[in-house]
Amino acid sequence: MYDLLIKNGIIIDPIEGKAKTNISLKDGKIAKLSQNDMAAKKEINAEGQYISPGFIDIHIHEDKLINNKIEFDVFKTIVLMGVTTAVGGNCGFSSQNLSNYFDELEKKKPLINYLSLSGYGSLREKAGVKDNYKDISGSKFKEIKRLLKEDLEAGSLGLSFGLEYTPGISTKEMIELSELIAEYPDRLVTAHYRFDSLRALESIAELIIISRETGQKIQISHLGSCTAYGQTTEALKMIEQANKAGVDLMADIYPYDAFSSYIGSAVFDPGCFKNWGINYQAVKILEGKYKGHKCTEEIFKYLRKNEVDTLVAVSAMDEEEIVEAIQNPLLMIASDGLLNNGQGHPRSAGTFPRVIAKYVREEKQISLKDAVKKMSYLPAKRIGLKQKGRIKAGYDADLTIFDFAKIKDNATFEEPTKAPTGINHVLIKGVEIVQQSKLTGKRSAEIIKL
Numbered sequence: 388m389y390d391l392l393i394k395n396g397i398i399i400d401p402i403e404g405k406a407k408t409n410i411s412l413k414d415g416k417i418a419k420l421s422q423n424d425m426a427a428k429k430e431i432n433a434e435g436q437y438i439s440p441g442f443i444d445i446h447i448h449e450d451k452l453i454n455n456k457i458e459f460d461v462f463k464t465i466v467l468m469g470v471t472t473a474v475g476g477n478c479g480f481s482s483q484n485l486s487n488y489f490d491e492l493e494k495k496k497p498l499i500n501y502l503s504l505s506g507y508g509s510l511r512e513k514a515g516v517k518d519n520y521k522d523i524s525g526s527k528f529k530e531i532k533r534l535l536k537e538d539l540e541a542g543s544l545g546l547s548f549g550l551e552y553t554p555g556i557s558t559k560e561m562i563e564l565s566e567l568i569a570e571y572p573d574r575l576v577t578a579h580y581r582f583d584s585l586r587a588l589e590s591i592a593e594l595i596i597i598s599r600e601t602g603q604k605i606q607i608s609h610l611g612s613c614t615a616y617g618q619t620t621e622a623l624k625m626i627e628q629a630n631k632a633g634v635d636l637m638a639d640i641y642p643y644d645a646f647s648s649y650i651g652s653a654v655f656d657p658g659c660f661k662n663w664g665i666n667y668q669a670v671k672i673l674e675g676k677y678k679g680h681k682c683t684e685e686i687f688k689y690l691r692k693n694e695v696d697t698l699v700a701v702s703a704m705d706e707e708e709i710v711e712a713i714q715n716p717l718l719m720i721a722s723d724g725l726l727n728n729g730q731g732h733p734r735s736a737g738t739f740p741r742v743i744a745k746y747v748r749e750e751k752q753i754s755l756k757d758a759v760k761k762m763s764y765l766p767a768k769r770i771g772l773k774q775k776g777r778i779k780a781g782y783d784a785d786l787t788i789f790d791f792a793k794i795k796d797n798a799t800f801e802e803p804t805k806a807p808t809g810i811n812h813v814l815i816k817g818v819e820i821v822q823q824s825k826l827t828g829k830r831s832a833e834i835i836k837l
């Protein structure tokens with residue numbers, strides 16, 4: 388007797404492709420794929436629907452711990468779009484105390500399987516460095532290393548750099564920290580590049596050097612916002628050549644031509660508009676008293692001075708280049724989901740369904756099998772999850788069931804958390820967490836500590 392039978396659906400395994408088959412689940416695992424009926428305590432009729440491995444989002448910005456409490460905001464929008472496992476702590480930002488964050492998340496019961504990186508920027512702050520532009524002294528660097536080791540012992544997946552946010556870090560310092568990570572098996576280093584647009588290629592070159600010198604695998608975060616201003620073709624060539632030469636460098640991307648960040652960050656330092664080839668009008672304010680407004684010089688200056696944590700979106704990227712990157716085999720899909728007071732970029736609630744609706748179904752830029760591979764198998768492999776990312780007996784029963792004809796992202800800049808349509812069931816370890824775009828209230832996910 389199985390726990391659950393999913394019948395009449397079409398599976399999309401990222402390696403073997405489509406097949407019409409029934410799936411039985413037991414004890415949180417995929418038990419058997421069969422054309423026959425199988426006796427189970429419960430059934431889901433997936434007639435006319437596709438069954439994919441649960442999506443794995445290698446790049447999110449998790450809900451913060453505030454007054455020692457976590458309110459699910461990003462976690463919620465993310466599971467509603469079919470994500471069953473996600474990696475937080477990206478772009479240099481992570482919880483100030485990782486083991487404490489894990490404890491609090493455990494108490495609240497995680498909504499999705501969760502892994503976390505340690506953010507370099509946060510470690511730097513914790514070591515008492517206030518100036519992001521400053522080169523740090525030997526004693527502070529020693530303290531950062533000590534804190535990083537503490538996180539790695541607590542189960543951190545690795546280290547994330549937010550180079551654009553902490554310009555003070557040197558390449559030498561990055562090499563030393565990556566060497567430290569390389570001493571721990573299966574860990575990952577991710578990097579939000581140092582420069583975008585006109586200096587994007589130089590940023591990619593820096594990451595190639597670090598990976599080559601240390602032997603550490605490196606993931607370039609949200610490549611589109613680094614290179615989709617005319618540099619993508621060349622950047623992809625550099626990444627491909629590095630891989631051919633034995634460097635383990637891959638990247639992720641979200642399917643939008645606007646990026647988003649905090650207005651007070653170094654991303655918006657003088658010269659940025661010229662670099663992106665835009666003016667103030669291309670900057671949209673996503674929260675606070677100017678929410679929904681386009682920027683003016685006056686508003687920009689006011690927010691940079693007084694409301695530095697305001698999230699804004701910048702329409703500056705070339706969509707054709709985003710598509711070119713999505714199609715590249717070394718790229719995977721990730722949301723870069725980030726919400727502040729429930730506001731932000733629609734990517735937090737739209738990324739995965741948008742790729743399927745827009746780039747697979749409508750524009751046919753990529754096949755469904757390849758898209759699913761970039762949303763499950765590739766990221767699973769990247770972070771060393773050997774039991775996830777495929778539909779095969781023995782694998783974890785993390786599954787996303789959707790209607791291919793109806794799947795659609797609904798999140799917009801006006802309504803950034805609006806749930807998608809067509810994602811009918813999301814299962815984590817065989818338990819239904821989402822049903823018809825709504826949370827069921829059940830929990831079965833786990834914190835994955837290395």
Ligand SMILES: [Zn+2]
Binds near residue numbers: 579
């Ligand atoms: Zn970033």
